[in-house]
Amino acid sequence: MSLLGFGVYQNYTTTPSVLEALKVGYRHIDSAQAYKNEAAVAQAIREYGIDRTDVFVTTKIISSHHGYASTLKAVDESLQRMQFDYVDLFLIHNPHSGKEKRLETYKALLEARDAGKIRSVGVSNYGVHHLEEIREAGLESPTVNQIELHPFCQQTPIVQYCQSNRIVVQAYCPIVRAQNNYHPVLVELAAKHGNRDPAQILLRWSLQKGYVPLPKSANPVRIQSNANIYDFTLSLEDMGKLDALDKAKDGAVSWNPVDTP
Incomplete structure (x- = not known):
């Protein structure tokens, strides 16, 4: 999995956007069934002509489709839409369905992985108590937890749990939807x-924290600039200034349903 991903939430020009992302070097695309653009992502990969094994593709199952049988069906539907033999990472998109269905869904995804349809199984928007229910059920830990994460919403307890349990932390809304560019x-x-974009500073912070940021954009200029973050490093002092911006959950700019029962 590349350490920088390309998000396609609410991207209404998905195929050209993903084509541009691939052109400038992205090799990790983050989609979801709820985004209704899995097919467009796959089309871009085919049009670009890159080998399927060279692109890491994620999708997710939303809570309305949770449950054992419905999850197995949903996996097959995603593969059919994308015309892929497998998905690299399949996430439980959110925890809204309740403990029983969450665990049924997770078990079904593990089964689909064992059948070769998924390479890796993870979760999204999971709080510590959601992650603990997986452990208490005697199931293996998810490989990934994708949460809203940026200097203004650092979700420290979840991050610490994931890092202690070898769960990769992916960061969505890593550039805060450009809402704090003038901070x-x-x-x-x-x-x-060197007159960087604020987004580049935020993405560099995320990488140096050990996260996997997933910026999104439909603007070719922004798609490229968001990828140009490997030729500078934030100092410890810089990182400290960004760390001090945390507003915990009050800093969230998305749904952030990590406290769902």
């Missing part, structure tokens, strides 16, 4: 590092 700390650090 003084971002403006200062962007200027310090």
Whole structure:
């Protein structure tokens, strides 16, 4: 899995956007059944002409489809839409269906993995109590937990749990949907590092924290600039200034359903 992913949530020009992302070097695409663009993602990969094994593709199952039999069916439907033999990572999109159905869904995804339809199974928007229910059920840990994560919403207890249990942390909304681009700390650090975009500062913070950020954009210029984050490094002082911006859950800009019972 590449350490920088390309998100396609609410992207209404998915195929050209993914084509541009592949062109500038992205090799990790994050989709979902709820986004209704799995087929468009796959079309872009085929049009670009890259070998399927060279692109890491994620999709997710939303809570309305949770349950053992419905999950097995949903996996097959995703593969049919994408015309792929397998998906690299399949996530439980959110925990809204309740403990019983969450566990049924997770078991079904593990079964689909064992059948070769999925390479890896993970979760999204899971709080510590959701992750603990998997452990208490005697099941293997998910490989990934994808959560909203940026300096303004650091979700520290979840991150610490994941890191202690070897669960990769993926960060959605890593550039805060551009809502804080004029924050003084971002403006200062962007200027310090050669007039970078605020998004580049935020993505660099995420990488240096050990997360896998998933920026999204339909703008070719932004798609490229979001990928150009490997030629500079934030200092410990820079990182400390960003760490100090945490507003915990009050800093979230998305649904962030990690407290769902």
